[in-house]
Amino acid sequence: MPRGDKSAYTDKQKRQAEHIEEGYEDRGVPEKEAERRAWATENAVTHGGKKSGSGRGRAENHAPERKGGHAESHAERSKAAQKGWETRRGEN
Numbered sequence: 001m002p003r004g005d006k007s008a009y010t011d012k013q014k015r016q017a018e019h020i021e022e023g024y025e026d027r028g029v030p031e032k033e034a035e036r037r038a039w040a041t042e043n044a045v046t047h048g049g050k051k052s053g054s055g056r057g058r059a060e061n062h063a064p065e066r067k068g069g070h071a072e073s074h075a076e077r078s079k080a081a082q083k084g085w086e087t088r089r090g091e092n
Contacts, residue, residue, distance in 0.1 A: 008049025009042075017042040020065075041065065 001007065006014065017038045024034035044064040 006049075008051065010050050013042055013046055013050065016045075 009017075020041050021034045021038035024037050025031060029037065041064050045060050045062060047058050047061075
């Protein structure tokens with residue numbers, strides 16, 4: 001099996017990776033980088049391709065799916081909120 005071969009992945013894993021890739025592309029990540037990140041995330045969640053056999057299952061770790069998120073940091077939101085407060089009070 002050559003490197004990068006996705007035959008060991010289930011259809012569900014392939015769908016999830018595609019969905020993750022679309023999310024990265026929506027945020028402006030280039031297509032090849034989005035694909036690389038999507039498969040890295042899927043591997044982190046499901047521990048790689050699913051192999052047949054009794055007792056080989058592992059619990060999924062959903063933490064990598066929850067990473068990232070907001071485009072602006074907490075500090076930027078705080079600054080924006082502070083600026084809005086000053087404007088309402090007439091200090092600006």
